[in-house]
């Protein structure tokens with residue numbers, strides 16, 4: 167940029183990567199525009215608690231505008247990015263029907279990933295994923311709605327279908343969802359129904375691999391499986407889900423045999439694919455994509471041949487780093503530091519390589535039971551759960567949200583109740599709209 171015009175940085179995505187980039191840019195002499203298709207930053211690791219009535223949506227999804235309210239040089243644009251033009255250096259975002267063109271001098275693409283149904287997107291109708299507040303509220307409506315349907319049902323077999331919950335995917339999200347549905351039925355819903363005992367709820371967990379939580383190592387994986395089974399969860403490993411419909415799930419076991427599980431509520435926690443913006447970047451720059459559509463970046467997180475463009479978080483491939491929040495935070499902050507450094511020193515030479523510090527991973531199985539792997543240290547049980555609690559409280563955005571989440575956790579974990587059990591028309595209306603659209607599509 168010449169003539170003293172301010173350096174314009176556009177950040178696509180206000181998730182973990184985007185947010186940590188914005189923090190570094192807070193005091194830099196640059197003009198920042200962050201564009202996101204939602205109005206909030208989302209703490210995805212706690213989505214399952216919104217889906218099971220522990221936390222409210224607002225506690226894990228503060229408005230991006232509010233997060234950057236003390237950054238006068240940062241503008242927030244609510245819009246879905248539909249195009250990036252690397253040669254013109256512009257980003258096009260759509261707000262409703264109107265396109266909005268945002269020119270940039272530096273670009274940070276932190277658009278993350280989306281749920282993957284491995285080419286079978288029709289399954290989403292019966293088995294919502296867990297990637298957004300809408301997903302979590304939809305699941306909350308379905309989960310609490312299923313207990314209502316069970317209360318209204320007089321036929322034992324059909325009631326059993328309403329009281330069976332199928333979780334697809336044995337990573338942290340699947341494990342946490344399965345554990346929470348059990349806690350809900352065993353503790354929170356006690357004495358709430360007259361025609362059945364919620365403790366008769368059945369939770370079935372499927373995974374195509376040979377272990378749950380494979381990234382936690384064999385010891386913690388085996389321990390978690392034992393804990394889940396002790397809670398009454400049926401764990402089926404080496405099992406591929408072949409179809410899902412309104413009444414159940416078809417699976418194929420490792421030995422080739424098949425079986426149908428009748429279950430009205432299905433949850434998809436099985437896979438993610440990168441944002442389609444990765445493909446746009448690769449087509450224009452020649453960068454490589456991995457099989458989930460993530461962009462291979464240079465060691466400083468920049469796009470090959472385009473030192474002014476950075477790809478961070480779930481959308482980037484670098485040194486086999488996993489798609490986790492910590493990688494997104496550190497890569498987002500790193501890209502922003504490279505931009506600040508170049509402003510101070512001039513030029514657009516390569517920045518220092520990202521040196522990732524692995525702070526470990528953790529998951530909860532149920533109340534007071536968690537697992538954590540920090541380097542070589544493996545922690546399980548109550549201590550693992552406390553580690554989970556401390557880390558999640560620390561990283562929740564906003565002091566008010568932390569205080570209020572702690573209050574909700576006290577109510578749910580020390581007591582029995584869950585305060586966020588509202589079922590709204592919104593989810594039902596959205597579902598009917600999708601079904602109507604699909605029916606119209608079929609009729610054409």
Ligand SMILES: Cc1cc2nc3c(=O)[nH]c(=O)nc-3n(C[C@H](O)[C@H](O)[C@H](O)COP(=O)(O)OP(=O)(O)OC[C@H]3O[C@@H](n4cnc5c(N)ncnc54)[C@H](O)[C@@H]3O)c2cc1C
Nearest residue numbers: 179181182183202203210211247278479480489490491494
């Ligand atoms: C249910 C669940 C549980 C998880 N649990 C853990 C955990 O326990 N620990 C852990 O470390 N990680 C966990 N993760 C992974 C972690 O959340 C991700 O690695 C992290 O969010 C990636 O950050 P990101 O900034 O790359 O993307 P995201 O946080 O996904 O942010 C992407 C942002 O970009 C926006 N966006 C996307 N496309 C567009 C577009 N075209 N236009 C405008 N805006 C767009 C989105 O709205 C979003 O705000 C979990 C993920 C999920 C889904």
